[in-house]
Amino acid sequence: MSNLAIGLWSFPILISLIFLRMPIGLAMLLVGLGGSVAINGTTLMIVAQLKHLTYGTFSSYSLSIVPLFLLMGQFATLGKLSAALFKAAEAFLGHRRGGVAMAAVGACAGFGSICGSSLATAATMGQVALPELKKYGYSNALATGTLAAGGTLGILIPPSVILVIYAILTEQNIAKLFAAAMIPGLLAALGYMLTIHVYARLFPASAGTTERVPWAQRIIIMGSTWPVFIIFMLVVGGIYLGVFTPTEAAAVGAFGTGLVAFFNRGLHWQSFTNALLATASSTAMIFFIVLGAAIFNAFLASTQLPQTLAEYVSSQGYDPWLILGLVLLLYLLLGCVMDSLSMILLTVPIFFPIMVTLDFGMSAEHFALWFGILVLIVVEVGLITPPVGLNLFVINKMAKDVPIVETFRGVTPFVFADIVRVILLVLFPGITLWLVKLLY
Amino acid sequence: MRSAFVRSILNTGNTRSLMQTISSIVHGLARLMALLGGFVLVLLVLMTTASIAGRAMSSIGLAPIPGDFELVEMGMAFAVFAFLPWCQLQRGHASVEIMSNLFGNRGNAFLDLVSDLLMFLVALLITWQLGLGMLDKKSYFETSFILQWPSWWGYATALAGACVFSLVAFYCLLRSIRHVFRPHT
Numbered sequence: 001m002s003n004l005a006i007g008l009w010s011f012p013i014l015i016s017l018i019f020l021r022m023p024i025g026l027a028m029l030l031v032g033l034g035g036s037v038a039i040n041g042t043t044l045m046i047v048a049q050l051k052h053l054t055y056g057t058f059s060s061y062s063l064s065i066v067p068l069f070l071l072m073g074q075f076a077t078l079g080k081l082s083a084a085l086f087k088a089a090e091a092f093l094g095h096r097r098g099g100v101a102m103a104a105v106g107a108c109a110g111f112g113s114i115c116g117s118s119l120a121t122a123a124t125m126g127q128v129a130l131p132e133l134k135k136y137g138y139s140n141a142l143a144t145g146t147l148a149a150g151g152t153l154g155i156l157i158p159p160s161v162i163l164v165i166y167a168i169l170t171e172q173n174i175a176k177l178f179a180a181a182m183i184p185g186l187l188a189a190l191g192y193m194l195t196i197h198v199y200a201r202l203f204p205a206s207a208g209t210t211e212r213v214p215w216a217q218r219i220i221i222m223g224s225t226w227p228v229f230i231i232f233m234l235v236v237g238g239i240y241l242g243v244f245t246p247t248e249a250a251a252v253g254a255f256g257t258g259l260v261a262f263f264n265r266g267l268h269w270q271s272f273t274n275a276l277l278a279t280a281s282s283t284a285m286i287f288f289i290v291l292g293a294a295i296f297n298a299f300l301a302s303t304q305l306p307q308t309l310a311e312y313v314s315s316q317g318y319d320p321w322l323i324l325g326l327v328l329l330l331y332l333l334l335g336c337v338m339d340s341l342s343m344i345l346l347t348v349p350i351f352f353p354i355m356v357t358l359d360f361g362m363s364a365e366h367f368a369l370w371f372g373i374l375v376l377i378v379v380e381v382g383l384i385t386p387p388v389g390l391n392l393f394v395i396n397k398m399a400k401d402v403p404i405v406e407t408f409r410g411v412t413p414f415v416f417a418d419i420v421r422v423i424l425l426v427l428f429p430g431i432t433l434w435l436v437k438l439l440y
Numbered sequence: 441m442r443s444a445f446v447r448s449i450l451n452t453g454n455t456r457s458l459m460q461t462i463s464s465i466v467h468g469l470a471r472l473m474a475l476l477g478g479f480v481l482v483l484l485v486l487m488t489t490a491s492i493a494g495r496a497m498s499s500i501g502l503a504p505i506p507g508d509f510e511l512v513e514m515g516m517a518f519a520v521f522a523f524l525p526w527c528q529l530q531r532g533h534a535s536v537e538i539m540s541n542l543f544g545n546r547g548n549a550f551l552d553l554v555s556d557l558l559m560f561l562v563a564l565l566i567t568w569q570l571g572l573g574m575l576d577k578k579s580y581f582e583t584s585f586i587l588q589w590p591s592w593w594g595y596a597t598a599l600a601g602a603c604v605f606s607l608v609a610f611y612c613l614l615r616s617i618r619h620v621f622r623p624h625t
Contacts, residue, residue: 021540021548022555023533029562047565051573054566055598059517061509067481067519244492247512251488258485276478277471277526284527285534287520337538388538 003039007303010035014296024342025285028292035299046295057291061247065164065174067283068250073115073154074275075257077124078266084224085110086128091221093193094210098200100136101146101207102193104129108150109189110225112157113232114257116164117282118383122151122391126398139206140402142199145410148391149192149417152380155340157185158236159253162340162379164246165290166372169348172365174246175239179436180369184377184425191417199413231256240439286341293345300349310354320358321426324371327351328378328422335382339390343379362429369436370429374422381418384411459618466611470525473604477522484515507587514584514594521601525608528559546620553616556609563609567602574599 001009010031017027036046057063089106093099108125115121126147133143155162158178167174200207213221235253238244244252261267300306313323334343352371360367383391386408396407425431487505495504505511527533540548574595582591 018536019539020554021535021537021543021551023535023559025533026555026559026562030558047569050566050569051576054570055517055573055595058520058598059513059594061513064484064512064516067516068485071481071485243496248488248492251485252492254485255489258482273475273478276481277474279481280474280478280523281527281530281532283520284523285532288524288527288533337536339534342534388536 007305025289025292028296032295069116072254079260095212098207112153121154136208141410144407149414331378340379474526477519560609
């Protein structure tokens with residue numbers, strides 16, 4: 001069997017293992033090892049590589065941003081900023097139709113600016129906003145749907161763990177990716193609010209309002225969210241200005257949210273150790289997949305499959321837009337069964353070399369940024385699509401009396417909003433690239 | 441002795457307490473390791489912040505911490521290795537559950553067993569090769585760039601985590617063997 005054939009055969013095997021519930025990182029690692037042995041005819045080479053590959057991967061300076069952002073998110077959750085953000089957003093939006101749900105989305109966006117994880121955002125905002133939404137008579141479907149969708153803003157608005165991984169895989173500048181994510185992220189928040197507005201118009205009984213808050217009061221309430229602004233400006237601004245490396249920025253962010261948690265009395269021994277353990281579990285999960293992906297991708301590269309595939313696709317003269325559409329559709333489908341990080345690590349090393357050869361009328365760098373944001377959004381849709389959308393389950397677990405089917409129903413309009421946004425961003429790359437071009 | 445051990449794993453005799461004792465020891469060990477890694481992570485946060493502050497205030501005579509990047513790399517490697525056992529014990533690894541309903545209790549227990557067996561073998565492989573890697577670094581007298589610390593120190597701390605990872609992976613294998621025979625426990 002030729003190397004190329006071995007490369008091609010590795011996919012059905014890998015996918016079968018994954019569907020047989022094998023941890024994704026383990027499946028990639030084993031297929032990568034097995035494939036390398038098949039190519040080299042000996043176990044010696046690949047086993048010897050492991051002497052330094054594992055340590056090298058786990059001690060990578062650029063990857064060390066991941067646990068730091070995860071820790072930052074955990075501290076942000078303990079800092080009780082979610083309540084302040086929600087109160088502020090509610091003061092501005094609560095009196096509108098569907099306003100309390102819009103406030104929840106706004107608060108998620110605010111929280112997303114200091115937290116790089118969707119699950120943490122959904123979980124912490126759910127705790128704060130679910131009781132309020134219930135109090136003002138929001139239907140179960142709308143309340144849980146809003147929060148599950150709002151949670152994805154944690155990833156869509158920088159900082160974002162997924163973007164960091166994408167940046168490392170495709171060797172792109174993290175700061176530029178964060179800049180590219182900014183406007184699509186805000187657009188996501190606006191789109192969700194618009195969805196709520198329409199929903200509340202169609203089903204007026206499903207959404208209540210609060211008293212209108214006078215402007216002077218709004219400003220005062222807004223003032224209590226200052227740590228969020230400071231931390232966001234410090235982290236994202238610091239990276240942009242080159243004051244510190246992305247890893248340092250993440251450390252500063254973790255320090256800042258840690259301080260806030262400490263002064264807001266959210267940090268005691270129990271919650272501190274729980275935050276560390278949660279960080280430990282997510283970090284190990286991510287790094288194990290990264291290790292598996294490193295071994296699998298090294299094997300793939302040695303079969304020359306990605307290169308051959310890229311040459312094949314570009315020589316066929318397919319319509320680039322059609323291919324982009326198919327790739328994004330594939331992500332949407334995969335997202336229904338797989339978590340976003342595994343998807344990125346599994347597919348980007350294969351798709352990216354193909355996509356980057358296609359002509360979309362922009363420079364390779366701009367394409368990489370634009371494609372990254374598109375992928376980020378479509379994989380995040382996976383968090384709110386049944387049957388395995390994790391955000392849906394996080395929120396549903398909190399709203400104990402709501403059947404999961406109702407949450408599925410409630411999130412549907414938001415999925416629709418996501419798809420409309422993806423189409424907009426595909427058709428108008430300028431939306432994504434405008435800020436990048438302005439800043440750099 | 442050995443048959444009592446096996447029996448306790450399968451939980452067919454009255455020696456249930458042995459598996460429980462092992463369980464609590466392994467749990468405590470994995471948790472301790474994860475917390476150690478977590479403390480190192482927090483230390484890295486403090487160290488990096490202090491280093492940035494030092495760099496920012498270099499005009500008044502302060503300076504960044506020498507070798508701060510190296511410290512992050514070494515500390516992070518230890519932390520990640522220390523986190524692995526906890527993740528394994530908590531079944532924290534990402535997997536695709538969509539077909540689970542098709543396989544039934546028995547089938548799923550069996551699939552978990554296969555995964556846990558392979559994970560244990562991979563853990564052993566990683567630990568073994570990491571150990572060899574450490575000996576390599578030691579024999580080359582390689583040191584870090586700024587601090588001139590021997591590179592094998594980092595490997596040695598990571599090895600502690602990797603050993604616990606192997607141990608915990610072995611425990612998880614026992615746990616799933618037990619599960620295959622008694623799918624409802």
